[in-house]
Amino acid sequence: MMSPAVLLLLGWMLIPLGMTLYFSLLRYNLLSPGEESFTGLQNYKWFLTDPSFMESIYNTLFLVGGVLIITVIGGTLLALLLDQPIFGQGIVRVLVIAPFFVMPTVSALIWKNMFMNPVSGLFAQLFNFLGLQPFDFFGQAPLASIMAIVSWQWLPFATLILLTSLQSLDGEQQEAAEMDGAGALRRFFYLTAPHLARAVTVVILIQTIFLLSIFAEIQVTTNGGPGIASTNLTYLVYVQSLLQYDVGGGSAGGVIAIILANIVAIFLMWMIGKNLDA
Amino acid sequence: MARAISPRRKVLLSALAWTIGFLIFFPILWTFLTSFKTEEEAITSPPSFLFFDWTMSAYEAVQRRSDYFKHFMNSVVISFGSTLLGLAIAIPAAWAMAFVPGKQTKNILMWMLSTKMLPPVGVLIPIYLLFRDTGLLDTRTGLVIVLTLINLPIIVWMLYTYFREIPGEILEASRMDGASLMNEVVYVLTPMALPGIASTMLLNVILAWNEAFWTLNLTAAKAAPLTQFIASFSSPEGLFYAKLSAASTMAIAPIIILGWFSQKQLVRGMTFGAVK
Secondary structure, three states: OOHHHHHHHHHHHHHHHHHHHHHHOEEOEOOOOOOOEEOOOHHHHHHHHOHHHHHHHHHHHHHHHHHHHHHHHHHHHHHHHHHOOOOOHHHHHHHHHHHHHOOHHHHHHHHHHHHOOOOOOHHHHHHHHOOOOOOOHHHHOHHHHHHHHHHHHHHHHHHHHHHHHHOOOOHHHHHHHHHOOOOHHHHHHHHHHHHHHHHHHHHHHHHHHHHOOOOHHHHHHOOOOOOOOOOOHHHHHHHHHHHOOEHHHHHHHHHHHHHHHHHHHHHHHHHHHHHHHO | OOOOOOHHHHHHHHHHHHHHHHHHHHHHHHHHHHOOOOHHHHOOOOOOOOOOOOOOHHHHHHHHOOHHHHHHHHHHHHHHHHHHHHHHHHHHHHHHHHHOOOOOHHHHHHHHHHHHOOOHHHHHHHHHHHHHHHOOOOOHHHHHHHHHHHHHHHHHHHHHHHHHOOOHHHHHHHHHOOOOHHHHHHHHHHHHHHHHHHHHHHHHHHHHHHOOHHHHHHOOOOOOOHHHHHHOOOOOHHHOHHHHHHHHHHHHHHHHHHHHOOHHHHHHHHOOOOOO
């Protein structure tokens, strides 16, 4: 009964991955099919020494790191706030959670055109109102702008996970500590934070896996530009393979991306495995 | 806490929470409001918030671009299609893993989860070439296949956790009362499993609807879902704010509403159980 699922996933893993590996060892350009030749590790050497590769790695790290910092810190603060007794907690939750369910292409366009546009966007109008020069978000800081958009999309996820974890905190322990004279800050550092640390780790690992593959937001706003200023590794491989038709080089890039993702995945699998035993 | 919270503190915290919630939700709200404006109204400065002439002209303009409905149907077919196909494959698998666990079950489950962590760009080229050569490029069938495969781990995982919560004793008791396997599955198991299956279906439809990487790369005109349709607004039509807002609202509204009902499922499905 398990076999269809297992076989399908096995096939899904082995066949395309095998093909990618195979292609990465060829000199294969889609514009001249039938002229493939075996070049060994040449593609890898070329890809790794290409300056755009290092730039895309920096951009990837900047994107992932930036979003992680904003969502984890913001998510923790928001989760702590939402865990307090407040009126209409359900409604605030619903408001905070909504961005996660918006299609990435829609959120990218809404932010780019209706908010960050330097002529008619809301931010431009706000800056003008305050007597400042409007800031050309995508012209001056394309990568940071994309990072802001993606953070807005993922903040709800982090908040929800951390809030769920907070709500499983032992209330009696907190009370006992309070009765023993521990102030709010102390209680946070000694009781809340260790409990949250686990959920934070999970959030970081899962988000990293998805953030490494940011694609739609880049394509719809900047197409990786200007130049390669907002190209991450995923986008670089895409450009290489589907726009420049260099299957060989693109495949090598794909393999590298897989290796990077696997490093994170190993940690995540270890954490999940620990929990499965529980 | 046993100690009473001062009402003043509660009010202050509530005000803070509501403000932040409003700010986070604002872009969505603004899109919704702008969709009811005329194009001139949409770019007036200073911008109008609630008091303007509400009109449906933007929606009409988007509908007149006859492809909207086609893209919408594509999204529907692709998300529901891949979800149903995924469920068909995953239910037997999860059933086996939850009720008849073997020694390797846990390892197989973990391996399945790990396939979800594969960066899609690593298999973009082979899938693209395979689809091109088999005529699956720009077809709904092709997309359904891909989306089923990438979401299968989550579906199996979620069903597994829901099935595990069904007490095995009830199934045993029904067996002792003489129920056949068929009866057991239909009359005892299914009613208890239905909520779990429904929750899994809900989350998966949402994830498939919003999927952007494969839908943007494997479709062009015929099978393009809403993700692709909105992407075509990136320029220059994106500067028609009212039209962009109308198209966006229509694309995201159903999913946001569905999402509001699926918060618990989201935590369960997306953290793979590492957070309880």
